[in-house]
Amino acid sequence: MAIKRIIEGLNEFHDNYFITHRKLFEELSNGQNPEVLFITCSDSRIDPCLITQSLPGELFVIRNVGNIIPAYGTLNNSEGAGIEYAVQALGIKDIVVCGHSHCGAMRGLLQIGNLAQQMPLVYDWLKHYGEPTRRLVLDNYKDAPSDKLLKIAIEQNVLTQIENLETYPTIRSKLYSSQVTLHAWVYEIETGEVFAYDASVGKFKILENRPFPVPNIMTGLALE
Ligand SMILES: [Zn+2]
Numbered sequence: 001m002a003i004k005r006i007i008e009g010l011n012e013f014h015d016n017y018f019i020t021h022r023k024l025f026e027e028l029s030n031g032q033n034p035e036v037l038f039i040t041c042s043d044s045r046i047d048p049c050l051i052t053q054s055l056p057g058e059l060f061v062i063r064n065v066g067n068i069i070p071a072y073g074t075l076n077n078s079e080g081a082g083i084e085y086a087v088q089a090l091g092i093k094d095i096v097v098c099g100h101s102h103c104g105a106m107r108g109l110l111q112i113g114n115l116a117q118q119m120p121l122v123y124d125w126l127k128h129y130g131e132p133t134r135r136l137v138l139d140n141y142k143d144a145p146s147d148k149l150l151k152i153a154i155e156q157n158v159l160t161q162i163e164n165l166e167t168y169p170t171i172r173s174k175l176y177s178s179q180v181t182l183h184a185w186v187y188e189i190e191t192g193e194v195f196a197y198d199a200s201v202g203k204f205k206i207l208e209n210r211p212f213p214v215p216n217i218m219t220g221l222a223l224e
Pocket of ligand 1: 100102
């Protein structure tokens with residue numbers, strides 16, 4: 001039974017990892033000071049802490065179906081609350097939106113008609129917030145094979161969410177003073193590699209030694 005395995009894992013964590021990292025956990029009980037907000041999909045195959053080799057306390061994470069950030073002004077927006085808290089209260093320096101290969105949400109978005117009956121809540125979520133990506137892909141890549149369509153949808157969805165992030169007053173303000181940097185990433189499940197959007201070439205490129213931050217839309221607007 002899966003839950004039995006999970007409970008064994010809890011015990012193993014407590015008996016081993018927790019003991020060897022006790023000092024870290026004691027320090028964390030006094031507060032958190034993460035410098036990175038990591039936004040990714042709920043998909044079980046992507047683990048933000050594992051792929052970035054981060055310790056507890058290092059990543060502030062927002063996850064949902066399709067790593068989607070509704071634009072500012074959306075009602076009952078828990079993602080917006082998380083972003084505001086990360087930027088204002090925690091002073092986050094970098095925000096990563098990380099999509100992933102074989103994303104079921106993006107696959108669902110490309111065949112959205114099939115979802116309405118079976119999963120009306122997923123349908124509503126994707127129909128509303130995935131529409132910019134769906135429209136772009138269907139209008140511009142009509143004849144592309146389905147695997148290429150999915151790859152483009154995954155990448156374009158990440159870029160759409162970066163633009164949505166830029167609609168938040170708190171982020172615009174921090175971009176204006178260059179206190180926050182945005183990053184558009186895609187994690188590839190089958191290779192374990194991460195690709196980052198390089199705006200200078202308009203492509204996602206493998207992330208090795210240096211980051212490819214998204215150009216700051218507020219640069220040049222700063223007043224004396
Ligand atoms: Zn996904």
